[in-house]
Amino acid sequence: xxxxxxxxxxxxxxxxxxxxxxxxxxxxxxxxxxxxxxxxxxxxxxxxxxxxxxxxxxxxxxxxxxxxxxxxxxxxxxxxxxxxxxxxxxxxxxxxxxxxxxxxxxxxxxxxxxxxxxxxxxxxxxxxxxxxxxxxxxxxxxxxxxxxxxxxxxxxxxxxxxxxxxxxxxxxxxxxxxxxxxxxxxxxxxxxxxxxxxxxxxxxxxxxxxxxxxxxxxxxxxxxxxxxxxxxxxxxxxxxxxxxxxxxxxxxxxxxxxxxxxxxxxxxxxxxxxxxxxxxxxxxxxxxxxxxxxxxxxxxxxxxxxxxxxxxxxxxxxxxxxxxxxxxxxxxxxxxxxxxxxxxxxxxxxxxxxxxxxxxxxxxxxxxxxxxxxx
Amino acid sequence: xxxxxxxxxxxxxxxxxxxxxxxxxxxxxxxxxxxxxxxxxxxxxxxxxxxxxxxxxxxxxxxxxxxxxxxxxxxxxxxxxxxxxxxxxxxxxxxxxxxxxxxxxxxxxxxxxxxxxxxx
Numbered sequence: 001x002x003x004x005x006x007x008x009x010x011x012x013x014x015x016x017x018x019x020x021x022x023x024x025x026x027x028x029x030x031x032x033x034x035x036x037x038x039x040x041x042x043x044x045x046x047x048x049x050x051x052x053x054x055x056x057x058x059x060x061x062x063x064x065x066x067x068x069x070x071x072x073x074x075x076x077x078x079x080x081x082x083x084x085x086x087x088x089x090x091x092x093x094x095x096x097x098x099x100x101x102x103x104x105x106x107x108x109x110x111x112x113x114x115x116x117x118x119x120x121x122x123x124x125x126x127x128x129x130x131x132x133x134x135x136x137x138x139x140x141x142x143x144x145x146x147x148x149x150x151x152x153x154x155x156x157x158x159x160x161x162x163x164x165x166x167x168x169x170x171x172x173x174x175x176x177x178x179x180x181x182x183x184x185x186x187x188x189x190x191x192x193x194x195x196x197x198x199x200x201x202x203x204x205x206x207x208x209x210x211x212x213x214x215x216x217x218x219x220x221x222x223x224x225x226x227x228x229x230x231x232x233x234x235x236x237x238x239x240x241x242x243x244x245x246x247x248x249x250x251x252x253x254x255x256x257x258x259x260x261x262x263x264x265x266x267x268x269x270x271x272x273x274x275x276x277x278x279x280x281x282x283x284x285x286x287x288x289x290x291x292x293x294x295x296x297x298x299x300x301x302x303x304x305x306x307x308x309x310x311x312x313x314x315x316x317x318x319x320x321x322x323x324x325x326x327x328x329x330x331x332x333x334x335x336x337x338x339x340x341x342x343x344x345x346x347x348x349x350x351x352x353x354x355x356x357x358x359x360x361x362x363x364x365x366x367x368x369x370x371x372x373x374x375x
Numbered sequence: 376x377x378x379x380x381x382x383x384x385x386x387x388x389x390x391x392x393x394x395x396x397x398x399x400x401x402x403x404x405x406x407x408x409x410x411x412x413x414x415x416x417x418x419x420x421x422x423x424x425x426x427x428x429x430x431x432x433x434x435x436x437x438x439x440x441x442x443x444x445x446x447x448x449x450x451x452x453x454x455x456x457x458x459x460x461x462x463x464x465x466x467x468x469x470x471x472x473x474x475x476x477x478x479x480x481x482x483x484x485x486x487x488x489x490x491x492x493x494x495x
Binding site for chain 2: 118159
């Protein structure tokens with residue numbers, strides 16, 4: 001399917017119409033993701049969430065957007081003017097470029113790039129520049145601290161994220177996202193590489209600054225981190241980038257690990273059913289991210305960095321070499337899957353036990369309990 | 376779909392993203408109130424007047440992590456083409472990569488021993 005004629009071998013109208021569809025879909029999805037997150041997390045905490053605006057609070061996101069547009073847009077006196085002004089562009093545009101190459105249904109993205117996975121990581125790296133610009137340009141101590149923390153965290157977790165996805169690329173033999181989805185007709189890659197999925201998911205939470213890895217944007221520690229000086233519509237650009245990234249990367253993950261538009265109905269069914277499949281799978285991933293957010297406490301900065309450098313990077317490189325060994329000597333994929341499932345269960349068990357461990361802080365609370373309060 | 380076709384889509388999406396942010400900022404400038412005042416433009420420090428320099432120094436450990444990242448990012452760039460094509464390459468392409476990863480994990484363990492990974 002293509003709109004309009006080609007001109008010099010480039011079908012401009014087709015590209016522009018598809019980009020416009022993605023822009024509109026992204027805006028609607030982001031508005032309802034903010035509403036959905038508030039509602040879901042509220043249910044986890046036995047609250048109701050937004051109920052007043054519209055039926056069941058459905059217009060809450062629209063009301064928030066309108067409020068942000070008519071709010072005053074402040075720039076602090078000692079901010080570096082141009083760095084401050086251009087930081088929202090540098091944060092949002094890379095995230096928008098990620099949406100360009102995602103296959104929402106068979107051959108239905110804006111354009112399917114042959115190096116799709118590489119392109120996604122290349123533009124994801126540019127996002128860090130925007131975060132650092134916001135941190136340095138604001139001329140604020142909290143913003144600077146949040147900016148460097150976010151940059152350190154994002155660059156560190158990018159390595160296990162890339163390596164975990166490369167194990168799937170080795171299995172598929174391609175970086176083309178549409179081709180990767182089309183190879184998963186009978187089994188999605190999560191069944192073969194569950195350990196890669198666990199590493200990918202943890203690193204993804206960190207890249208998106210979702211809890212438990214949200215120390216760079218923590219309200220109670222550094223009052224919002226790198227966007228503390230931003231207000232009104234400029235702040236909402238950071239919010240838009242965050243939720244667009246959440247949506248885009250959950251589709252990216254569902255294409256690579258959960259079979260995207262292909263599994264379990266194949267490519268014969270129409271575009272409508274394929275779109276619905278992508279929507280369901282990405283919604284499942286988003287709900288999982290919200291669930292983790294509502295459950296886990298925030299990690300300290302040193303815990304976060306040492307978890308990445310001492311655990312995730314080692315595991316992901318070992319997994320890369322194991323996958324290469326199995327493919328090079330042509331061993332059956334069932335054994336690879338078995339090794340992988342064992343590794344994934346082991347990693348999750350260790351994480352579970354470590355989070356259940358009685359912390360030093362609890363010991364301190366215990367000592368405070370024994371202190372007698374005298375009037 | 377030709378090469379120019381797919382990459383002109385990247386160019387158009389780049390422009391579309393810039394236009395999207397630009398219209399939002401211009402729209403807010405037209406719709407929102409705009410009143411300059413001295414007190415508003417003080418940088419935020421939890422309601423107190425800011426003290427000291429605005430650009431404080433950042434701890435050197437961030438710099439060390441950036442260097443470590445550089446090592447591993449270059450490594451992943453080398454792994455990308457290898458991961459897609461290593462089965463078609465001449466024999467021992469797999470074992471060369473094992474050797475390469477071992478050298479770099481040597482660098483990681485050196486940094487670990489030197490306590491670069493500790494947050495001090």
